[in-house]
Amino acid sequence: AQTVTQSQPEMSVQEAETVTLSCTYDTSENNYYLFWYKQPPSRQMILVIRQEAYKQQNATENRFSVNFQKAAKSFSLKISDSQLGDTAMYFCAFMKPPYSGGGADGLTFGKGTHLIIQP
Amino acid sequence: SQTIHQWPATLVQPVGSPLSLECTVEGTSNPNLYWYRQAAGRGLQLLFYSVGIGQISSEVPQNLSASRPQDRQFILSSKKLLLSDSGFYLCAWSGILDWFSGNTIYFGEGSWLTVV
Numbered sequence: 001a002q003t004v005t006q007s008q009p010e011m012s013v014q015e016a017e018t019v020t021l022s023c024t025y026d027t028s029e030n031n032y033y034l035f036w037y038k039q040p041p042s043r044q045m046i047l048v049i050r051q052e053a054y055k056q057q058n059a060t061e062n063r064f065s066v067n068f069q070k071a072a073k074s075f076s077l078k079i080s081d082s083q084l085g086d087t088a089m090y091f092c093a094f095m096k097p098p099y100s101g102g103g104a105d106g107l108t109f110g111k112g113t114h115l116i117i118q119p
Numbered sequence: 120s121q122t123i124h125q126w127p128a129t130l131v132q133p134v135g136s137p138l139s140l141e142c143t144v145e146g147t148s149n150p151n152l153y154w155y156r157q158a159a160g161r162g163l164q165l166l167f168y169s170v171g172i173g174q175i176s177s178e179v180p181q182n183l184s185a186s187r188p189q190d191r192q193f194i195l196s197s198k199k200l201l202l203s204d205s206g207f208y209l210c211a212w213s214g215i216l217d218w219f220s221g222n223t224i225y226f227g228e229g230s231w232l233t234v235v
Contacts, residue, residue, distance in 0.1 A: 004162075035223070043207060045163075045226035091162060095224070106153050106211075107224055109162040 002027045002094050006110035013082055014118050020067075021077045021113045023092030029053075033095040034068065034075045035107065040088040048090070051075065079115075087117045121146035125210040125227035132234055138183075138197040140230050142210030145191065152193040153211040153224065154185055163209065169193060205234045 003026045013019045025034070036048040051059045051068050058066050063083075067076045079086055093107040125142040132138060144150050154166040165178045167185035175185050182201050186194045193210055210227040 033223075037226075043229045043231075045209060045211075045229075047223055047225065050223055106165045106168050107163070108165075111162040 002029075002096060002108045004092050004094050004108050004110035006090075006092055006113050008113045009111075010114040010116070012116040012118060015082060015084060017082055018078060018080050019082055019115065021079075021090050021092075021115065023075045023077070023110055025073050025075065025092070025094050027073070027094065027096065029096050034066075035093040035095065036064070036066070036075075036077045037091045037093060037109075038086075038088045039091065039112070040085075045091075049077065082117050084117050084119060087115060089114050121212070121225070123210060123212050123225060123227040125208075125230055127230060128228065129231040130233070132200050132232065134202055134234055135199045138195070138200050138204070138232070140195040140208055140210075140232075142193045142195075142227055143191055144193075144212045147191070147212070147214065149190060150212040150214065152187060153213075154193065154195050155209045155211060155226075157207040157209065157229075159206070167195070200234045202234050205232055207231055 005024045007022055011019060032053045034051045038046045038048045049059050049061045049064050049066055051066050053070060058068050063080045065078045075092060089112045091112045092110040095107055122145045151170050153168045155163045156166050157163050167175055167177055169175050169187045172187050172190055182204060183195060183197050208230045211224050213224045
């Protein structure tokens with residue numbers, strides 16, 4: 001079974017600063033997807049960024065980028081020029097290969113990091 | 120474009136009462152559908168998933184059940200709620216999982232359930 005670990009329960013930074021959220025995972029699979037989801041106070045789960053394990057290039061989405069280290073099984077999220085609207089819970093998630101057995105074809109989530117952007 | 124809706128948004132139910140949460144997806148056909156639960160201070164836990172009408176897989180043995188009576192409708196039910204069923208429930212959908220199409224799981228707005 002896969003596990004996802006987020007070791008930072010809470011982080012706080014000043015507006016406009018850069019912040020990095022950590023995520024490690026454990027799997028025996030070689031191909032998989034990794035995701036970062038954002039959950040603001042409204043509680044809706046919003047996709048931030050996705051990384052395919054077979055791609056060496058790190059994914060970027062505007063101010064959001066990842067540092068994917070496959071050998072180390074590490075998947076950190078960097079938020080540049082942080083904004084007040086970035087305040088939210090951030091969840092790292094893992095998706096194993098489809099129909100590969102050993103459980104559902106869905107997401108395994110970490111427990112989340114509460115990110116607070118201070119004005 | 121595809122949208123997902125779930126209701127009700129909030130629900131307060133007494134212990135022992137039944138439960139029905141409903142989720143519908145628009146703008147796509149034959150989606151994979153999921154029910155997740157988020158208990159206070161915890162991450163998300165997959166409860167059920169479905170790859171087609173009448174096809175339900177349960178991930179966690181519990182007091183809840185799921186049904187998929189139509190292609191784009193997913194229902195979470197309970198005959199008798201327990202206090203431990205309280206939490207935030209999220210419905211989600213994805214296309215047919217295919218490594219070459221870059222599938223992603225998208226979530227509804229969520230339903231707050233408080234069992235008293």
